[in-house]
Amino acid sequence: MTRRLGTSAALIGLLAAALTTFSAPATAADPLFQAPVVGQCSPMTRAELDQPTYAGAPVDCAGAHTSLVIAVTTLPDGLTYDSPDLVDLALETCYPAQRKALGTNVLGARLTAYAIGWFGPSAEQQAAGARWLRCDLVLLGGTELTPLPGKLDVGKYPFKKSVSRCLAGRDFLVTTCSAKHTYRATAAIKIKANRYPKEKAWKRIGTDRCRNATTSRTYRFSWPSKVDWTVGDRALVCYTQTKK
Structure with a gap:
């Protein structure tokens, strides 16, 4: 039996939450006003990951933390x-910042429980001229975020259970394979197509390609959203049912 998951969980954050736009002051303003810096760590929660802004104070990266700023950019005019x-x-x-931090490619990243969140400045920061966007790397753990390991480079596949992608619960939330789970990602397959496939086509592709990429009678698969597809994510992810 083949069952399909929702679209890629690799991107978390502002997909459904728009920020309020403010006009910059008439005087010259710093577009990086109060912007975080790459390498900054935070004790972010899963609930905070879903917000359009993050105002939590940074912490020492030598201690426990759940997010790491991996890129900061400014909005073009x-x-x-x-x-x-x-x-x-x-x-x-x-x-690209996620792949660089993990030392892997698109397919490799999709076989991990790592995800990215992106945030903009608060309303007050925008009013002061801030025009930046930050990218945070997180490690999904179902309804929570898992503390990030000291070494992010995942090496060669198969990856450690502590960072590998699995699914848990009735909602099939992405978690690490070291946690309780029911499905494990066993393949990420690059799909070649001239245009983004429709849902019916994705189901056919997933059924055909994941049948031989999984080792259980019941398996699942997920595919990238259309916006992910436009920036190069063509990965179909296949999940094998597990007993754990």
Whole structure:
């Protein structure tokens, strides 16, 4: 039996939450006003990951932390925080930074429980001229975030259970394979197509390609969203049912 998951969970954050746009002051302003710096760590929660802004104080990266700033960029002229093109900027900035931090490619990243969140400045920071966007790397653990390990480079596949992608619960939430789970990602397959496949086509592709990439009678698969596809994510992920 084949069952399909929702679209890629690799991107978390502002996909459904637009920021309020403010006009910059008439005087010269710093677009990086109060922006975080790459390498900054935070004790972010899963609930905070879903918000359009993050105002938590940074912590020492030598201690426990759940997020790491992996990229910071400024918005180009003409782009606002409520523009649909903001998503493209976020993905084009965050995905390469994620792959660099993990030392792997798109397919490798999809076989891990790592994800990215992206955030903009608060209303007050925007009013002061801030025009930045930050990318944070997190490790999903179902309804919570898992503390990040000291070494992010995942090496060669198969990856450690502590960072490998598995699914848990009735909602099939992404978690690490060291936690309780029911499905394990066993393959990430690059799909070649001239245009983004429709849902019916994705189901056919997933059924055909994941049948031989899984080792259980019941398996699942997920595919990238259309916006992920436009920035180069063509990975179909296949999940094998497990007993754990």
